[in-house]
Amino acid sequence: MSGLLGITWLEAGAVALATVGMYVALIVLVRLLGQRMLSSMSSYDLAAVIAFGGIIARASLGDAPRLGGGVVALVTLVALQALSGLVRRTRWGFALIVNRPVLIMAGPEVIEAHLRRCHITRRELNSRLRQSGISHPSQVGAVVFEASGALSVIRAGQPIDPELFETVIGGEALLGSAARD
Structure with a gap:
């Protein structure tokens, strides 16, 4: 087991990059398709949100998920959430990320x-x-x-x-x- 918890540093970087890419893709889709995409109006919508999570996990962790990859993906998502929270506090960031009511x-x-x-x-x-x-x-x-x-x-x-x-x-x-x- 080389590297960080079963993955190499290169693999950890790939997981972080894939996680960032999927996070940005999801934000863009929500922005384009509107907030309805994430509202909990029906069981079909819930199924779609669960599927989004599965797709993001698969793309982030690759074919052979390991603990190290999961930790890197989780830390990356938490960091992205914190960063988007800071960006939303600015006028331009709020307009960029948040759909208007x-x-x-x-x-x-x-x-x-x-x-x-x-x-x-x-x-x-x-x-x-x-x-x-x-x-x-x-x-x-x-x-x-x-x-x-x-x-x-x-x-x-x-x-x-x-x-x-x-x-x-x-x-x-x-x-x-x-x-x-």
């Missing part, structure tokens, strides 16, 4: 173009509305698809602070109605 409903009106953009079906939206205790669209003040992939439901009649919606794509639809109230 999207307004899905303005009052009782569903914004169909935003549903399509976020890859959300009416059934999924209706399910989330029911989970939030909404029994009729007239009870909805707004629904926002957050950067985390979660749907936030705001009941009708709640005051809307413009600052909370200034970065929401489509948020101006709410701000206009709040200004009239």
Whole structure:
């Protein structure tokens, strides 16, 4: 057993490089396809996330995974998470890495173009509305698809602070109605 816990230094470098490559590829895909990719809306989505993990592990560790390779990949992922946390604190980094929230409903009106953009079906939206205790669209003040992939439901009649919606794509639809109230 030569090198670092069963792998050579060259193999450790290859594992770290592959891990960085897969991490960057996943961030780019999430950025391009949107936050829906990582939200937990159905068992199919969960299966996809598990498959992503398997693919990343296989690409990072190669054909013969060893403890040393796993440790290198894990340390690399933790370091990448810490680095992305620091980058997200900057204005340009936040804009580069994090998807903006999207307004899905303005009052009782569903914004169909935003549903399509976020890859959300009416059934999924209706399910989330029911989970939030909404029994009729007239009870909805707004629904926002957050950067985390979660749907936030705001009941009708709640005051809307413009600052909370200034970065929401489509948020101006709410701000206009709040200004009239």
